[in-house]
Amino acid sequence: xxxxxxxxxxxxxxxxxxxxxxxxxxxxxxxxxxxxxxxxxxxxxxxxxxxxxxxxxxxxxxxxxxxxxxxxxxxxxxxxxxxxxxxxxxxxxxxxxxxxxxxxxxxxxxxxxxxxxxxxxxxxxxxxxxxxxxxxxxxxxxxxxxxxxxxxxxxxxxxxxxxxxxxxxxxxxxxxxxxxxxxxxxxxxxxxxxxxxxxxxxxxxxxxxxxxxxxxxxxxxxxxxxxxxxxxxxxxxxxxxxxxxxxxxxxxxxxxxxxxxxxxxxxxxxxxxxxxxxxxxxxxxxxxxxxxxxxxxxxxxxxxxxxxxxx
Amino acid sequence: xxxxxxxxxxxxxxxxxxxxxxxxxxxxxxxxxxxxxxxxxxxxxxxxxxxxxxxxxxxxxxxxxxxxxxxxxxxxxxxxxxxxxxxxxxxxxxxxxxxxxxxxxxxxxxxxxxxxxxxxxxxxxxxxxxxxxxxxxxxxxxxxxxxxxxxxxxxxxxxxxxxxxxxxxxxxxxxxxxxxxxxxxxxxxxxxxxxxxxxxxxxxxxxxxxxxxxxxxxxxxxxxxxxxxxxxxxxxxxxxxxxxxxxxxxxxxxxxxxxxxxxxxxxxxxxxx
Numbered sequence: 378x379x380x381x382x383x384x385x386x387x388x389x390x391x392x393x394x395x396x397x398x399x400x401x402x403x404x405x406x407x408x409x410x411x412x413x414x415x416x417x418x419x420x421x422x423x424x425x426x427x428x429x430x431x432x433x434x435x436x437x438x439x440x441x442x443x444x445x446x447x448x449x450x451x452x453x454x455x456x457x458x459x460x461x462x463x464x465x466x467x468x469x470x471x472x473x474x475x476x477x478x479x480x481x482x483x484x485x486x487x488x489x490x491x492x493x494x495x496x497x498x499x500x501x502x503x504x505x506x507x508x509x510x511x512x513x514x515x516x517x518x519x520x521x522x523x524x525x526x527x528x529x530x531x532x533x534x535x536x537x538x539x540x541x542x543x544x545x546x547x548x549x550x551x552x553x554x555x556x557x558x559x560x561x562x563x564x565x566x567x568x569x570x571x572x573x574x575x576x577x578x579x580x581x582x583x584x585x586x587x588x589x590x591x592x593x594x595x596x597x598x599x600x601x602x603x604x605x606x607x608x609x610x611x612x613x614x615x616x617x618x619x620x621x622x623x624x625x626x627x628x629x630x631x632x633x634x635x636x637x638x639x640x641x642x643x644x645x646x647x648x649x650x651x652x653x654x655x656x657x658x659x660x661x662x663x664x665x666x667x668x669x670x671x672x673x674x675x676x677x678x679x680x681x682x683x684x685x686x687x688x
Numbered sequence: 689x690x691x692x693x694x695x696x697x698x699x700x701x702x703x704x705x706x707x708x709x710x711x712x713x714x715x716x717x718x719x720x721x722x723x724x725x726x727x728x729x730x731x732x733x734x735x736x737x738x739x740x741x742x743x744x745x746x747x748x749x750x751x752x753x754x755x756x757x758x759x760x761x762x763x764x765x766x767x768x769x770x771x772x773x774x775x776x777x778x779x780x781x782x783x784x785x786x787x788x789x790x791x792x793x794x795x796x797x798x799x800x801x802x803x804x805x806x807x808x809x810x811x812x813x814x815x816x817x818x819x820x821x822x823x824x825x826x827x828x829x830x831x832x833x834x835x836x837x838x839x840x841x842x843x844x845x846x847x848x849x850x851x852x853x854x855x856x857x858x859x860x861x862x863x864x865x866x867x868x869x870x871x872x873x874x875x876x877x878x879x880x881x882x883x884x885x886x887x888x889x890x891x892x893x894x895x896x897x898x899x900x901x902x903x904x905x906x907x908x909x910x911x912x913x914x915x916x917x918x919x920x921x922x923x924x925x926x927x928x929x930x931x932x933x934x935x936x937x938x939x940x941x942x943x944x945x946x947x948x949x950x951x952x953x954x955x956x957x958x959x960x961x
Contacts, residue, residue: 513928514932515931515932593934595936610940610943613936613937613940614921614924614925614940614944616928617921617924617925617927617928617937617940618920618921618924620924620927620928620931620932621920621923621924621927621928624826624927624931625825625826625927627904629920630920630924633917633920633921633924636917
């Protein structure tokens with residue numbers, strides 16, 4: 378059993394950020410920055426045969442900054458929790474707690490995501506009611522900070538490749554929506570990037586039999602609006618309510634979840650940005666996306682755009 | 689496949705309480721009142737062969753008083769939730785939410801119960817740490833209001849019979865403590881009755897593969913009504929601890945429980961003042 382953790386880089390600047398304990402993986406020439414890190418992961422999966430008992434992960438150069446973790450902590454977390462199919466290191470505590478699932482969060486930040494996701498899942502014949510679908514701390518993973526066996530990656534890649542080909546063919550309304558730019562702080566990125574990022578969470582929720590070890594999300598560095606800090610206990614309760622709902626399908630837990638969530642959001646941010654939505658499952662595209670007051674640390678390190686030599 | 693819900697009685701007064709929708713089951717002569725309903729259930733299991741696909745339940749005459757349910761409602765719940773191995777109709781939602789498990793709740797009412805349970809389960813090679821054993825709404829059953837397939841009852845009866853044999857035949861400290869008399873409301877009962885009552889919850893907590901449909905009682909004591917969402921939250925924290933084994937859920941549980949009891953239970957306020 379080998380743990381293969383790659384850390385992507387695009388240029389000298391991002392190379393300097395790498396943790397020497399991970400294996401550097403250069404995105405040579407960065408030919409398709411529109412796909413962000415998916416381009417490199419895809420290339421790796423297409424060119425390499427994965428070993429069933431090995432683990433694989435693909436981390437961004439900002440891993441340390443976002444999680445506060447060094448490679449030795451990752452390897453020792455895996456060694457201390459043997460036998461997992463999946464190890465996650467998701468850094469976003471409030472996002473994981475305060476939204477029923479990563480798609481509700483996505484729909485708030487990138488209006489229109491849920492309808493696009495529903496159309497895509499229709500093609501895969503996967504029916505999901507996002508107003509009842511839950512991602513708890515076990516299954517809510519942002520930034521693709523996941524180390525997993527092929528039993529997970531094979532399924533993940535099957536789904537992401539369907540999305541990739543639809544977007545690349547660009548001959549349908551769904552493709553146009555996937556390729557359409559959406560706001561990401563002050564930059565514009567295609568919706569497909571944010572959907573690909575969420576496929577991990579989709580799968581982990583749909584596959585409860587996968588043995589997942591999630592690194593304690595509460596110990597991650599505080600990145601967002603610091604108002605949330607005072608609501609740590611409530612956010613843990615929100616997570617417990619999601620788990621209880623998933624365990625029982627008793628909708629009373631959802632009612633209490635949304636009531637408590639509304640209180641947390643009102644105190645932490647909604648008052649500031651005049652947010653009027655009780656939930657974010659139906660957010661018109663015309664609505665200004667929710668913003669956080671964080672400076673997005675990814676932007677300075679966004680992959681540089683190279684001219685594609687073939688065009 | 690059939691649903692056999694018996695309702696026990698042992699005299700004219702208790703017969704009058706029966707719901708005609710259940711099967712009346714007389715404990716003739718009530719020869720061992722010290723075992724309460726266990727004597728009746730035990731007699732049934734010793735004399736009958738259970739059908740694997742059928743469900744069996746043994747309710748007290750007080751079922752309606754304690755649950756506010758009729759036989760019709762109980763059968764309707766079972767019909768609407770097909771395929772379960774076990775159906776529970778446990779009253780006392782507050783006791784279920786505000787204690788980590790039924791044994792901690794029992795210790796509160798019957799001092800010494802936890803020590804008895806620890807010794808008993810160690811004796812039968814089922815070591816249980818009652819400080820972290822979780823009974824959530826799904827696995828808490830008071831009054832034996834449970835309707836289950838033999839897959840459940842076999843385990844239950846095997847454990848209950850070990851208690852029965854110790855309490856009946858053994859010369860030991862455990863025997864003495866099981867037969868010790870304790871107050872129950874205005875009457876006196878032996879602690880073995882309350883121990884047997886809690887075996888169903890232990891079996892359900894220890895066998896998570898059993899498919900359980902629990903009827904969650906909608907009625908709460910008046911004093912707890914303002915904390916109805918918190919009672920749910922307590923249960924959610926227990927479930928979150930069970931699924932993740934993360935200690936912080938337990939800390940949050942005990943903190944919230946103290947808050948709920950301080951607000952709703954005058955005795956708790958008095959005792960902690």
